[in-house]
Amino acid sequence: MQENNRRLARVRELLKQEVAEILRQELSIEEVGLLTVNAVGVGRDLRSAIVFLGFVGTPAQRKRAPVVLAENAGLIRGRVGSNVRLKFTPDLRFQIDDSIEQGNRVLALLDELEQAAPLKPAFSPSPAPPAA
Secondary structure (H helix, E strand, O other): OHHHHHHHHHHHHHHHHHHHHHHHHHOOHHHHOEEEEEEEEEOOOOOEEEEEEEEEOOHHHHHHHHHHHHHOHHHHHHHHHHHOOOOOOOEEEEEEOOHHHHHHHHHHHHHHHHHHOOOOOOOOOOOOOOOO
16 A cells, blocks of 8 residues: 555656646746646546646736646647656646635735734733742
């Protein structure tokens, strides 16, 4: 079982690197923005994979990116199949990962709260008893 987990981890990392390189070569930043491969989830049978992508760009590019990725999924899969030696080339699905944006929003909100009302210590130590 542990060997199978190691194999899945190796395949995930290999697919992550390969898909990132293919996206860099095949997709125009002007059309879809800057896409980075954050992670790849692979099914236990290695026949399907979800590619989680980070995104930086305009709202129009954000709207266009999933469409372009879906249109080019076959091309990307074919390139992966020719560059990576696996028994089966997994079907690829792409998902824009919002976790970085959500994290940035949380940090911005925390900054706003901190600037609005500085935190007071939750407890203040009691003064030391007078020396006898």
